[in-house]
Amino acid sequence: MDLSPRATGPVAPGRLGNRRKVLSIGLLVAVLGAGGLVVTKFLTSSLDYYCNVDEVGVKAGCEAGRRLRIQGTVDEGSVKATNGVTHFTVTFNHVTVPVVYDSLDPGGLFQECIPVVVHGVMKDGVFAGDEVEVKHSNEYTAKNKSRLTTAESPACSQRR
Protein backbone atom coordinates (compact mmCIF):
# COMPACT_ATOMS: atom_id res chain seq x y z
CA MET A 1 0.00 0.00 0.00
CA ASP A 2 1.50 3.31 -1.00
CA LEU A 3 0.27 6.13 1.15
CA SER A 4 2.84 8.60 -0.08
CA PRO A 5 1.14 11.76 -1.32
CA ARG A 6 4.19 12.65 -3.33
CA ALA A 7 4.26 12.44 -7.08
CA THR A 8 7.58 10.89 -8.04
CA GLY A 9 7.75 12.46 -11.47
CA PRO A 10 5.85 14.88 -13.64
CA VAL A 11 2.10 14.45 -13.38
CA ALA A 12 0.40 12.19 -15.83
CA PRO A 13 -0.51 14.07 -19.01
CA GLY A 14 -4.08 14.48 -20.12
CA ARG A 15 -5.45 15.81 -16.85
CA LEU A 16 -6.06 19.03 -18.65
CA GLY A 17 -7.43 18.23 -22.08
CA ASN A 18 -5.59 19.65 -25.07
CA ARG A 19 -8.60 21.68 -26.14
CA ARG A 20 -8.97 23.17 -22.69
CA LYS A 21 -5.24 23.87 -22.52
CA VAL A 22 -5.26 25.80 -25.81
CA LEU A 23 -8.41 27.64 -24.74
CA SER A 24 -7.00 28.70 -21.36
CA ILE A 25 -3.68 29.83 -22.87
CA GLY A 26 -5.57 31.73 -25.57
CA LEU A 27 -7.74 33.42 -22.95
CA LEU A 28 -4.67 34.33 -20.89
CA VAL A 29 -2.93 35.89 -23.91
CA ALA A 30 -6.09 37.85 -24.76
CA VAL A 31 -6.45 39.19 -21.20
CA LEU A 32 -2.76 40.13 -20.96
CA GLY A 33 -2.90 41.78 -24.39
CA ALA A 34 -5.97 43.79 -23.46
CA GLY A 35 -4.40 44.74 -20.12
CA GLY A 36 -1.21 45.86 -21.81
CA LEU A 37 -3.16 47.94 -24.32
CA VAL A 38 -5.21 49.66 -21.59
CA VAL A 39 -2.13 50.42 -19.51
CA THR A 40 0.04 51.73 -22.35
CA LYS A 41 -2.54 53.46 -24.56
CA PHE A 42 -5.61 54.53 -22.60
CA LEU A 43 -4.40 55.17 -19.06
CA THR A 44 -1.57 57.44 -20.18
CA SER A 45 -3.01 60.78 -19.11
CA SER A 46 -4.18 59.54 -15.71
CA LEU A 47 -0.83 57.90 -14.96
CA ASP A 48 1.22 60.94 -15.93
CA TYR A 49 2.70 62.49 -12.83
CA TYR A 50 2.46 66.14 -13.85
CA CYS A 51 1.20 68.75 -16.33
CA ASN A 52 3.78 70.88 -18.06
CA VAL A 53 3.40 74.59 -17.34
CA ASP A 54 2.22 75.34 -20.89
CA GLU A 55 -0.58 72.76 -20.59
CA VAL A 56 -2.32 74.29 -17.56
CA GLY A 57 -5.86 75.20 -18.64
CA VAL A 58 -5.23 73.69 -22.07
CA LYS A 59 -4.85 69.92 -21.77
CA ALA A 60 -7.62 67.68 -20.41
CA GLY A 61 -6.84 66.84 -16.79
CA CYS A 62 -4.81 70.03 -16.36
CA GLU A 63 -7.76 72.41 -15.72
CA ALA A 64 -6.70 75.57 -13.88
CA GLY A 65 -9.31 75.22 -11.10
CA ARG A 66 -8.22 71.83 -9.76
CA ARG A 67 -5.28 70.69 -7.68
CA LEU A 68 -2.35 70.11 -10.01
CA ARG A 69 1.25 69.08 -10.20
CA ILE A 70 3.01 71.39 -12.64
CA GLN A 71 6.43 70.88 -14.19
CA GLY A 72 8.78 73.57 -15.41
CA THR A 73 12.32 74.83 -15.02
CA VAL A 74 13.05 77.33 -12.23
CA ASP A 75 13.99 80.61 -13.90
CA GLU A 76 17.42 82.10 -13.27
CA GLY A 77 17.29 84.94 -10.76
CA SER A 78 13.64 84.34 -9.87
CA VAL A 79 14.05 82.68 -6.46
CA LYS A 80 13.26 85.01 -3.53
CA ALA A 81 12.58 83.82 0.01
CA THR A 82 10.59 86.27 2.15
CA ASN A 83 8.21 86.11 5.14
CA GLY A 84 8.39 82.35 5.37
CA VAL A 85 7.45 81.76 1.75
CA THR A 86 9.49 81.20 -1.40
CA HIS A 87 8.70 83.02 -4.64
CA PHE A 88 9.99 81.80 -7.98
CA THR A 89 8.84 81.37 -11.56
CA VAL A 90 8.84 78.19 -13.61
CA THR A 91 8.97 78.04 -17.39
CA PHE A 92 8.24 75.30 -19.89
CA ASN A 93 7.97 75.70 -23.65
CA HIS A 94 8.09 79.55 -23.39
CA VAL A 95 5.20 79.71 -20.91
CA THR A 96 6.07 81.12 -17.46
CA VAL A 97 4.04 80.74 -14.27
CA PRO A 98 4.83 82.51 -10.97
CA VAL A 99 4.89 80.19 -7.95
CA VAL A 100 4.49 80.94 -4.25
CA TYR A 101 5.73 77.98 -2.22
CA ASP A 102 4.32 78.07 1.33
CA SER A 103 7.60 77.31 3.06
CA LEU A 104 11.24 78.34 3.00
CA ASP A 105 13.38 75.45 1.81
CA PRO A 106 11.84 73.51 -1.10
CA GLY A 107 14.35 70.71 -0.34
CA GLY A 108 16.26 68.26 -2.50
CA LEU A 109 18.49 69.73 -5.18
CA PHE A 110 16.22 72.79 -5.56
CA GLN A 111 18.10 75.59 -7.31
CA GLU A 112 17.78 77.93 -10.25
CA CYS A 113 17.78 76.40 -13.75
CA ILE A 114 16.63 72.96 -12.49
CA PRO A 115 13.32 71.36 -13.53
CA VAL A 116 10.84 70.97 -10.66
CA VAL A 117 7.36 69.60 -10.04
CA VAL A 118 5.19 71.79 -7.79
CA HIS A 119 1.97 70.51 -6.16
CA GLY A 120 -0.75 73.11 -5.59
CA VAL A 121 -3.59 75.19 -7.01
CA MET A 122 -3.67 78.02 -9.56
CA LYS A 123 -5.06 81.21 -7.94
CA ASP A 124 -5.36 84.49 -9.93
CA GLY A 125 -2.49 83.61 -12.24
CA VAL A 126 -0.20 82.60 -9.38
CA PHE A 127 0.43 78.96 -8.52
CA ALA A 128 0.08 78.40 -4.77
CA GLY A 129 2.36 75.44 -4.09
CA ASP A 130 2.65 73.35 -0.94
CA GLU A 131 5.08 70.68 -2.16
CA VAL A 132 8.12 70.88 -4.42
CA GLU A 133 9.94 67.94 -5.97
CA VAL A 134 13.13 68.32 -7.98
CA LYS A 135 13.28 66.48 -11.28
CA HIS A 136 16.97 65.93 -11.92
CA SER A 137 18.18 64.86 -15.34
CA ASN A 138 19.87 61.62 -16.36
CA GLU A 139 23.15 63.38 -17.10
CA TYR A 140 26.10 63.04 -14.78
CA THR A 141 29.27 65.10 -15.05
CA ALA A 142 32.23 65.39 -12.73
CA LYS A 143 32.35 68.34 -10.37
CA ASN A 144 34.91 70.86 -11.58
CA LYS A 145 36.50 72.54 -8.58
CA SER A 146 37.32 75.82 -10.37
CA ARG A 147 33.62 76.34 -11.07
CA LEU A 148 32.74 76.36 -7.40
CA THR A 149 33.82 79.96 -7.01
CA THR A 150 31.02 81.31 -9.19
CA ALA A 151 27.88 82.45 -7.42
CA GLU A 152 25.42 80.93 -9.88
CA SER A 153 23.83 77.51 -9.29
CA PRO A 154 25.57 74.45 -10.79
CA ALA A 155 22.47 73.73 -12.87
CA CYS A 156 22.75 77.18 -14.51
CA SER A 157 26.48 76.70 -15.19
CA GLN A 158 25.84 73.29 -16.70
CA ARG A 159 23.24 74.71 -19.08
CA ARG A 160 25.74 77.04 -20.71
Place this chain on the structure above:
Amino acid sequence: MPVTDNAVTDNRTPGDLSGSDITGAFKSGTGTRFTRLLGIATIASMALLIVFGLFVSPADVIQGESVRILYIHVGTVWVAYLAFSVTALASAAFLWKRTTSLIWDRIAGASAEVGVLFMALTLFAGALWGRLAWGKFWVWDARVTTTAFLFITYIGYLAVRGLGGSHHQRGRRSAVVALLAVLEIPLVHFSVKLWRGLHQDSSVTDTTKVKLHDQMLFSLFIAVIAFTLLYSWLVIHRQRVMAMQDALDDKGLDYALQQRRDEGDG
Protein backbone atom coordinates in the same frame (compact mmCIF):
# COMPACT_ATOMS: atom_id res chain seq x y z
CA MET B 1 5.48 19.25 8.75
CA PRO B 2 7.69 19.01 11.84
CA VAL B 3 10.80 16.96 11.24
CA THR B 4 12.82 15.81 14.22
CA ASP B 5 16.57 15.48 14.07
CA ASN B 6 15.97 11.84 14.79
CA ALA B 7 14.38 11.33 11.42
CA VAL B 8 17.55 12.20 9.61
CA THR B 9 20.35 11.02 11.80
CA ASP B 10 18.94 7.72 12.94
CA ASN B 11 20.82 5.04 11.01
CA ARG B 12 18.22 2.45 11.83
CA THR B 13 15.52 4.44 10.05
CA PRO B 14 13.22 1.81 8.62
CA GLY B 15 11.51 2.00 5.29
CA ASP B 16 12.55 2.65 1.77
CA LEU B 17 14.89 5.63 1.63
CA SER B 18 15.82 5.27 -2.01
CA GLY B 19 15.65 8.36 -4.14
CA SER B 20 17.81 11.42 -4.13
CA ASP B 21 19.95 11.38 -1.02
CA ILE B 22 21.30 14.85 -1.57
CA THR B 23 22.31 15.49 2.02
CA GLY B 24 25.17 13.05 1.60
CA ALA B 25 26.65 15.01 -1.29
CA PHE B 26 27.20 18.14 0.82
CA LYS B 27 28.23 16.69 4.16
CA SER B 28 30.66 19.52 4.82
CA GLY B 29 28.15 22.25 3.92
CA THR B 30 27.03 23.79 0.65
CA GLY B 31 30.46 25.06 -0.40
CA THR B 32 32.59 23.55 -3.11
CA ARG B 33 35.95 24.51 -4.60
CA PHE B 34 34.14 26.54 -7.25
CA THR B 35 31.94 28.47 -4.83
CA ARG B 36 34.94 29.31 -2.65
CA LEU B 37 36.71 30.79 -5.69
CA LEU B 38 33.49 32.60 -6.60
CA GLY B 39 33.30 33.94 -3.05
CA ILE B 40 36.85 35.26 -3.22
CA ALA B 41 36.13 36.90 -6.59
CA THR B 42 32.99 38.49 -5.08
CA ILE B 43 34.88 39.95 -2.11
CA ALA B 44 37.66 41.23 -4.39
CA SER B 45 35.23 42.95 -6.76
CA MET B 46 33.31 44.42 -3.81
CA ALA B 47 36.56 45.87 -2.46
CA LEU B 48 37.27 47.31 -5.91
CA LEU B 49 33.76 48.80 -5.96
CA ILE B 50 34.37 50.50 -2.60
CA VAL B 51 37.60 52.02 -3.92
CA PHE B 52 36.12 53.20 -7.22
CA GLY B 53 32.65 54.07 -5.94
CA LEU B 54 33.73 56.02 -2.88
CA PHE B 55 37.16 57.40 -3.78
CA VAL B 56 38.18 57.24 -7.45
CA SER B 57 34.93 58.29 -9.14
CA PRO B 58 34.18 62.02 -8.95
CA ALA B 59 31.27 63.84 -7.32
CA ASP B 60 28.55 65.09 -9.66
CA VAL B 61 28.37 68.77 -10.55
CA ILE B 62 24.74 69.08 -9.40
CA GLN B 63 24.20 66.13 -7.07
CA GLY B 64 27.54 66.25 -5.32
CA GLU B 65 28.59 63.20 -3.30
CA SER B 66 25.08 61.72 -3.28
CA VAL B 67 25.63 60.53 -6.86
CA ARG B 68 27.55 57.59 -5.38
CA ILE B 69 24.20 55.99 -4.44
CA LEU B 70 23.90 55.33 -8.19
CA TYR B 71 26.33 52.39 -8.00
CA ILE B 72 24.21 50.61 -5.39
CA HIS B 73 20.84 51.62 -6.84
CA VAL B 74 21.56 50.60 -10.45
CA GLY B 75 23.78 47.63 -9.52
CA THR B 76 21.11 46.06 -7.30
CA VAL B 77 18.21 46.67 -9.69
CA TRP B 78 20.25 45.05 -12.48
CA VAL B 79 20.62 41.95 -10.28
CA ALA B 80 16.90 41.98 -9.43
CA TYR B 81 15.97 42.02 -13.14
CA LEU B 82 18.54 39.29 -13.82
CA ALA B 83 17.28 37.19 -10.90
CA PHE B 84 13.62 37.39 -11.96
CA SER B 85 14.59 36.56 -15.57
CA VAL B 86 16.54 33.50 -14.37
CA THR B 87 13.49 32.51 -12.30
CA ALA B 88 11.34 32.69 -15.44
CA LEU B 89 13.81 30.70 -17.58
CA ALA B 90 14.26 28.01 -14.92
CA SER B 91 10.48 27.83 -14.49
CA ALA B 92 10.04 27.33 -18.24
CA ALA B 93 12.66 24.56 -18.11
CA PHE B 94 10.76 22.94 -15.23
CA LEU B 95 7.43 23.09 -17.08
CA TRP B 96 8.87 21.80 -20.35
CA LYS B 97 8.44 18.01 -20.33
CA ARG B 98 11.83 17.18 -21.84
CA THR B 99 13.85 19.11 -19.26
CA THR B 100 11.60 18.88 -16.23
CA SER B 101 13.61 18.41 -13.05
CA LEU B 102 13.26 19.71 -9.53
CA ILE B 103 16.66 21.35 -9.85
CA TRP B 104 15.07 23.98 -12.14
CA ASP B 105 12.37 24.60 -9.57
CA ARG B 106 14.97 25.13 -6.85
CA ILE B 107 17.05 27.45 -9.04
CA ALA B 108 13.86 29.42 -9.81
CA GLY B 109 13.02 29.71 -6.11
CA ALA B 110 16.54 30.56 -4.99
CA SER B 111 16.89 33.19 -7.71
CA ALA B 112 13.56 34.80 -6.79
CA GLU B 113 14.54 34.98 -3.11
CA VAL B 114 17.81 36.73 -3.95
CA GLY B 115 15.96 38.94 -6.43
CA VAL B 116 13.51 40.09 -3.75
CA LEU B 117 16.42 40.87 -1.44
CA PHE B 118 18.14 42.99 -4.10
CA MET B 119 14.88 44.69 -5.09
CA ALA B 120 14.46 45.70 -1.43
CA LEU B 121 17.97 47.18 -1.52
CA THR B 122 17.10 49.06 -4.74
CA LEU B 123 14.00 50.56 -3.14
CA PHE B 124 15.90 51.45 0.02
CA ALA B 125 18.81 53.08 -1.82
CA GLY B 126 16.31 54.78 -4.13
CA ALA B 127 14.38 56.21 -1.18
CA LEU B 128 17.56 57.71 0.29
CA TRP B 129 18.58 59.09 -3.08
CA GLY B 130 15.07 60.44 -3.65
CA ARG B 131 15.23 62.32 -0.35
CA LEU B 132 18.51 63.93 -1.39
CA ALA B 133 17.68 64.69 -5.03
CA TRP B 134 13.90 65.12 -5.24
CA GLY B 135 13.35 66.13 -1.64
CA LYS B 136 11.06 63.12 -1.00
CA PHE B 137 11.66 59.59 0.22
CA TRP B 138 8.73 58.34 -1.83
CA VAL B 139 6.64 59.62 -4.72
CA TRP B 140 3.85 57.84 -6.58
CA ASP B 141 5.32 58.31 -10.03
CA ALA B 142 5.17 55.52 -12.62
CA ARG B 143 8.67 54.11 -12.13
CA VAL B 144 8.59 54.05 -8.34
CA THR B 145 5.08 52.61 -8.22
CA THR B 146 5.70 49.87 -10.82
CA THR B 147 8.92 48.90 -9.02
CA ALA B 148 7.02 48.50 -5.76
CA PHE B 149 4.44 46.46 -7.69
CA LEU B 150 7.19 44.17 -9.03
CA PHE B 151 8.65 43.76 -5.53
CA ILE B 152 5.29 42.79 -4.03
CA THR B 153 4.57 40.42 -6.95
CA TYR B 154 7.71 38.40 -6.20
CA ILE B 155 6.95 38.32 -2.48
CA GLY B 156 3.66 36.79 -3.65
CA TYR B 157 5.61 34.30 -5.77
CA LEU B 158 7.56 33.22 -2.68
CA ALA B 159 4.28 32.86 -0.79
CA VAL B 160 2.95 30.59 -3.57
CA ARG B 161 6.07 28.43 -3.18
CA GLY B 162 5.17 28.00 0.48
CA LEU B 163 1.59 26.82 -0.12
CA GLY B 164 2.47 23.20 0.60
CA GLY B 165 1.85 19.97 -1.26
CA SER B 166 4.44 17.89 -3.06
CA HIS B 167 7.65 19.29 -4.49
CA HIS B 168 6.26 18.90 -8.00
CA GLN B 169 3.02 20.68 -7.08
CA ARG B 170 5.09 23.53 -5.66
CA GLY B 171 7.17 23.55 -8.84
CA ARG B 172 4.23 23.70 -11.24
CA ARG B 173 2.25 26.32 -9.33
CA SER B 174 5.17 28.64 -8.84
CA ALA B 175 6.46 28.20 -12.42
CA VAL B 176 3.17 29.50 -13.82
CA VAL B 177 3.29 32.51 -11.47
CA ALA B 178 6.94 33.16 -12.41
CA LEU B 179 6.19 33.16 -16.14
CA LEU B 180 3.40 35.72 -15.62
CA ALA B 181 5.32 37.88 -13.14
CA VAL B 182 8.34 38.33 -15.39
CA LEU B 183 6.13 40.26 -17.83
CA GLU B 184 6.17 43.14 -15.33
CA ILE B 185 9.87 43.78 -15.92
CA PRO B 186 9.39 45.51 -19.32
CA LEU B 187 6.56 47.52 -17.73
CA VAL B 188 8.90 48.74 -14.99
CA HIS B 189 11.75 49.38 -17.39
CA PHE B 190 9.72 51.35 -19.92
CA SER B 191 7.57 53.15 -17.34
CA VAL B 192 9.87 56.16 -17.61
CA LYS B 193 9.19 56.31 -21.35
CA LEU B 194 5.47 55.50 -21.25
CA TRP B 195 4.50 58.06 -18.62
CA ARG B 196 5.76 61.34 -17.30
CA GLY B 197 7.31 60.87 -13.92
CA LEU B 198 9.81 62.26 -11.50
CA HIS B 199 12.26 59.42 -12.01
CA GLN B 200 14.95 60.04 -14.59
CA ASP B 201 15.23 58.13 -17.85
CA SER B 202 18.13 55.65 -17.96
CA SER B 203 21.57 57.14 -18.62
CA VAL B 204 23.04 54.13 -20.40
CA THR B 205 20.70 52.82 -23.08
CA ASP B 206 22.31 53.97 -26.29
CA THR B 207 26.00 53.03 -26.02
CA THR B 208 26.99 55.84 -28.36
CA LYS B 209 25.33 58.47 -26.14
CA VAL B 210 26.23 57.56 -22.59
CA LYS B 211 25.22 60.41 -20.28
CA LEU B 212 27.64 59.41 -17.59
CA HIS B 213 31.15 60.60 -16.80
CA ASP B 214 33.81 58.00 -17.80
CA GLN B 215 34.90 57.12 -14.27
CA MET B 216 31.28 56.99 -13.07
CA LEU B 217 30.48 54.58 -15.92
CA PHE B 218 33.49 52.42 -15.02
CA SER B 219 32.48 52.34 -11.34
CA LEU B 220 28.96 51.34 -12.36
CA PHE B 221 30.46 48.57 -14.50
CA ILE B 222 32.38 47.27 -11.47
CA ALA B 223 29.21 47.47 -9.38
CA VAL B 224 27.27 45.39 -11.90
CA ILE B 225 30.01 42.73 -11.96
CA ALA B 226 30.38 42.68 -8.16
CA PHE B 227 26.64 42.37 -7.51
CA THR B 228 26.26 39.72 -10.25
CA LEU B 229 29.02 37.62 -8.63
CA LEU B 230 27.35 38.02 -5.24
CA TYR B 231 24.04 36.98 -6.78
CA SER B 232 25.58 33.82 -8.32
CA TRP B 233 27.24 32.88 -5.02
CA LEU B 234 23.99 33.34 -3.08
CA VAL B 235 21.84 31.43 -5.59
CA ILE B 236 24.21 28.45 -5.81
CA HIS B 237 24.32 28.09 -2.03
CA ARG B 238 20.62 28.72 -1.52
CA GLN B 239 19.65 26.22 -4.21
CA ARG B 240 21.78 23.56 -2.47
CA VAL B 241 20.19 24.34 0.88
CA MET B 242 16.79 23.94 -0.79
CA ALA B 243 17.82 20.54 -2.19
CA MET B 244 18.82 19.45 1.32
CA GLN B 245 15.53 20.80 2.68
CA ASP B 246 13.57 18.81 0.09
CA ALA B 247 15.54 15.65 0.87
CA LEU B 248 14.93 16.22 4.57
CA ASP B 249 11.19 16.60 3.98
CA ASP B 250 11.13 13.38 1.95
CA LYS B 251 13.03 11.44 4.60
CA GLY B 252 10.88 12.79 7.38
CA LEU B 253 7.72 11.83 5.50
CA ASP B 254 9.02 8.34 4.75
CA TYR B 255 10.01 7.89 8.37
CA ALA B 256 6.63 9.03 9.65
CA LEU B 257 4.80 6.75 7.21
CA GLN B 258 6.94 3.80 8.25
CA GLN B 259 6.22 4.49 11.90
CA ARG B 260 2.47 4.47 11.27
CA ARG B 261 2.81 1.20 9.33
CA ASP B 262 4.81 -0.33 12.19
CA GLU B 263 2.11 0.71 14.63
CA GLY B 264 -0.44 -1.06 12.47
CA ASP B 265 1.66 -4.24 12.26
CA GLY B 266 2.41 -4.29 15.95
